[in-house]
Amino acid sequence: MVEATPSGAGPAPIRGEGTVVSNRVEAGANHRLLLRIPGWPGFAPGQFAMLSPGARGAVPRSDPLLPRPMAVYRQHPANGAPQVEILYKRVGRGTGLLAEASPGQRVGVVGPLGRPFAAPEPGERALLVAGGTGIASVYELARRLAGRARVLLGARGVDDLMGLDDFAALGAELRIATEDGSRGFAGRVTALLEEALAEPGPARVFACGPTAMLRRCAELARARGTPCVAALENHMACGFGVCLGCAAPLRAGGFALVCCEGPVFDAERIAWERLP
Amino acid sequence: MSPVDTTVELGGLRLRNPVLTASGTFGYGSEFAPFLDLRRLGGFVAKSLTLEPRVGNPPPRIAEAPSGMLNAISLENVGVEAFVSEKLPALPEGVTIVGSVFETEIDRYAEVCKRLTGVPRVAALEINASCPHVESGGIEFGQDPRVLAQLVRAVRCATSLPLWIKLSPNVTSVAEMARVCEGEGADAVSLINSVQALEVDVETRRPVLANGLGGLSGPAIRPIALRMVWQAHRAVSIPVCGMGGIETPEDAVKFLLCGASAVQVGTSNYLDPAVSGRVAEGLEAWAERHGVARLADLVGALEPW
Numbered sequence: 001m002v003e004a005t006p007s008g009a010g011p012a013p014i015r016g017e018g019t020v021v022s023n024r025v026e027a028g029a030n031h032r033l034l035l036r037i038p039g040w041p042g043f044a045p046g047q048f049a050m051l052s053p054g055a056r057g058a059v060p061r062s063d064p065l066l067p068r069p070m071a072v073y074r075q076h077p078a079n080g081a082p083q084v085e086i087l088y089k090r091v092g093r094g095t096g097l098l099a100e101a102s103p104g105q106r107v108g109v110v111g112p113l114g115r116p117f118a119a120p121e122p123g124e125r126a127l128l129v130a131g132g133t134g135i136a137s138v139y140e141l142a143r144r145l146a147g148r149a150r151v152l153l154g155a156r157g158v159d160d161l162m163g164l165d166d167f168a169a170l171g172a173e174l175r176i177a178t179e180d181g182s183r184g185f186a187g188r189v190t191a192l193l194e195e196a197l198a199e200p201g202p203a204r205v206f207a208c209g210p211t212a213m214l215r216r217c218a219e220l221a222r223a224r225g226t227p228c229v230a231a232l233e234n235h236m237a238c239g240f241g242v243c244l245g246c247a248a249p250l251r252a253g254g255f256a257l258v259c260c261e262g263p264v265f266d267a268e269r270i271a272w273e274r275l276p
Numbered sequence: 277m278s279p280v281d282t283t284v285e286l287g288g289l290r291l292r293n294p295v296l297t298a299s300g301t302f303g304y305g306s307e308f309a310p311f312l313d314l315r316r317l318g319g320f321v322a323k324s325l326t327l328e329p330r331v332g333n334p335p336p337r338i339a340e341a342p343s344g345m346l347n348a349i350s351l352e353n354v355g356v357e358a359f360v361s362e363k364l365p366a367l368p369e370g371v372t373i374v375g376s377v378f379e380t381e382i383d384r385y386a387e388v389c390k391r392l393t394g395v396p397r398v399a400a401l402e403i404n405a406s407c408p409h410v411e412s413g414g415i416e417f418g419q420d421p422r423v424l425a426q427l428v429r430a431v432r433c434a435t436s437l438p439l440w441i442k443l444s445p446n447v448t449s450v451a452e453m454a455r456v457c458e459g460e461g462a463d464a465v466s467l468i469n470s471v472q473a474l475e476v477d478v479e480t481r482r483p484v485l486a487n488g489l490g491g492l493s494g495p496a497i498r499p500i501a502l503r504m505v506w507q508a509h510r511a512v513s514i515p516v517c518g519m520g521g522i523e524t525p526e527d528a529v530k531f532l533l534c535g536a537s538a539v540q541v542g543t544s545n546y547l548d549p550a551v552s553g554r555v556a557e558g559l560e561a562w563a564e565r566h567g568v569a570r571l572a573d574l575v576g577a578l579e580p581w
Contacts, residue, residue: 015311015550052547062343062495062523067547094340108548110311237338237345238546240310242303244349245338254331255352276335276486 010044010112013240018051018107021083023099028159029090031099037109038081043072045141046208046231046264049111050239051086053098061097066237068094069259071137071208072112073163084109087136087162113239114263117141117229120148120204128172129193129217131155131209135162137231137263138208142172150175150196154189154213158182190216197224205229207267211275218267228267232275234258249274280563281570282556284318286515286538287464288438289400291318291372294571295528295556298519298542299324299376299402299442300349301493304363311549316556318538319372321466322359324404325392327384329355339475339484344494344521345543346473348487351378351407356391364397373397374440378404382427386434393435400438403431406446406469406491418444418469421456428460440517443467443508445497450504451511458512465508466517466540468501494543495521502534509535509576523551525558532574 018035026032043049052067068088076083090099101107117138120126126149130138135153142151151170154177155161161183167174175192176184185192190213197203197220205228207217214230221228236246239259247255248262249271256262256269282293299321305314314320332352339346354363359375367373375392379385385403392398405418405427417427418441428441441457443450445468454465470491475484483489501520509516518536522528523544531539541552563571 012310015548064340065343065494065543065547066340066345110549235336235338237347237543238549240549241307242301243338243347243546244332244352245335245347247332247335247337247352249334255335274334 010047010114010116011041013111013113014039014041014109016040016109018084018109020101020103020105020107022103023101026087026162030160030162031088031090033086033088033098033101035084035086035107035109036081037084040075040082040084041112042082043075043112043140044116045144046117046137047072047112047114048239048263049084049086049109049113051098052108053101053105064093064097066094067108067110067239068098069233069236069239073136073139074143089133089162110239114259115261117206117231117264120145121202123202125150125201125203127193127196127203127205128152129189129205129207129209131189131213132160133162134209134213134231134233138206139163139166141206142167143170145172147171149173152177152189152192152196154178154192154209156180189213190220193217194220197221197226207231208233211272214267215272218270218272221267229264230267230270231263232258232265232270233263280560280568281572282560284537284572286517287400287440289319289372291538293318293556293559294532294538295552295559296320296374296517296538296540297545297552298540299404300351301542301545304359304366305371305373306363306366308549312553314368314371316553317371318556319374319399321374321376321402321540322363323353324351324376324378325353325356325359325388326351326379327356327388329353329358334486336484336486339490341473341475341492341494342496344492344496346475346485346490346492347470348485348490350487356388360391360395364395367397372399374400374402376402376404376442377431378407380407382430385427386430389431389434393437398437400440401431401435402440402442402466403427404442404469406442406444416444416446418453419447421452424453425456425460428457428462432461438463440464440466442469444469445500445504446472451507454508454512454516458514462514464515464517464537465512466519467508468497468504468520471497471500493521495523497521498527502530505531505536506534506578522555525555525562528555528559529562529574532571533576533578535576535578537572537575
């Protein structure tokens with residue numbers, strides 16, 4: 001059965017404490033974290049959570065100070081508290097700390113946050129394009145759309161393709177691009193998008209990945225007159241609209257907060273050339 | 277009922293407890309509704325308001341620093357009119373709301389103060405004196421005692437509300453600045469604002485922030501803040517509201533001991549949107565454990581060696 005796809009917003013967020021169920025290297029620098037989070041209210045595709053490894057309380061961790069925004073990959077019904085899965089890449093001190101969290105340890109959680117992906121219109125082909133860590137942001141959308149979606153995943157090499165087996169198990173049409181040619185098409189995932197856009201019929205692009213990739217997706221979609229939405233991955237301190245650190249520049253002037261007006265935006269709204 | 281009297285007097289206001297949240301870290305309050313009952317707090321200081329809506333700096337606007345963060349948002353806000361008509365009505369009754377005012381010229385500061393005076397539910401005004409003053413060549417209002425005196429005089433004339441002046445730490449003598457505020461009729465001083473700072477990306481050889489300079493906040497600045505609160509407390513007889521890197525009830529106790537009558541929780545709100553409520557309740561529990569009957573008794577009770 002196909003679940004209802006989301007429209008406006010996801011569930012109201014909680015400030016909770018997750019307990020690490022498992023936390024493993026998936027491949028290369030990519031990790032897979034499973035958290036048991038009492039009170040977790042569920043989430044909608046494209047939403048994220050702020051994760052803060054280490055107990056906060058009497059003796060808070062102050063370095064590194066800030067929590068890290070992470071896409072919610074998927075959740076599992078479990079006996080007792082819901083379990084939430086996060087795929088992340090170890091890149092710096094924050095994700096390094098997360099990578100060192102062992103089963104039983106606590107992780108502060110604020111989420112789910114942000115406005116989710118809206119469902120495609122009836123009759124539209126859903127083209128999901130994701131690169132690098134952006135892959136984690138589109139899994140739930142791919143799962144809910146199942147056979148209606150074509151999923152295009154790109155990364156530097158096969159080890160960077162997080163969640164690949166999960167995507168393959170969905171039954172969606174799946175195409176892969178790696179820059180080093182270690183899996184699928186040798187080149188950028190945007191080349192696969194260009195091919196897909198050339199096919200006849202209405203379509204809608206759902207993208208998440210590095211800025212350069214998103215910008216190219218927006219250009220390709222615009223050239224075809226195809227709607228394109230993009231989930232941004234800006235740095236942020238809070239995730240719920242008060243630090244104002246995650247501002248994305250808009251073509252119309254001014255800024256939009258990625259945390260609460262996004263992370264999913266109509267790609268036409270974003271001034272890509274001014275997004276760091 | 278707790279045996280501890282948590283109420284404090286701060287610059288013309290009686291607060292149910294001495295824990296507020298700091299301007300710029302707490303939005304307009306309603307952002308915290310999913311996480312925290314604002315009535316657990318002594319009050320909150322809303323995001324600084326300008327006469328007109330203000331758009332902030334280009335990104336990157338924030339960056340992490342050791343035990344802290346840098347920001348250069350440039351006081352993006354909805355403007356005083358939208359605050360009054362849209363933001364205030366969204367807040368529950370029973371919350372003590374302090375308006376924060378920020379402008380680029382003295383008469384505009386005074387105008388924002390006038391617009392907020394008489395607005396139901398605005399209990400006090402805090403003047404953010406850390407804005408660069410164009411007429412003084414970009415130096416902050418709060419960095420020149422003569423300019424600060426002019427500013428405080430003007431806003432004092434513009435409002436009958438309790439008036440708090442938020443001081444910059446980027447000065448040689450915070451005691452002198454506090455005395456200027458007291459002399460011009462301020463009801464309290466709040467300190468410290470963020471510490472001017474610079475961080476560099478060695479790969480790009482650029483500052484980490486698009487603005488270049490930013491304000492450092494978080495636990496990294498807590499000992500600086502404690503020092504300045506203590507100096508200000510010794511210099512003036514008006515109350516001091518202390519802030520800078522508060523994360524725990526014990527941090528709040530330190531500020532009270534150094535002379536703060538109340539405290540503001542700032543950057544920690546980003547990490548944990550419920551932290552201010554825990555600081556407020558933890559402070560009460562701390563006092564009970566330590567046989568302190570009134571939190572006000574801790575104010576300035578720092579013991580010498």
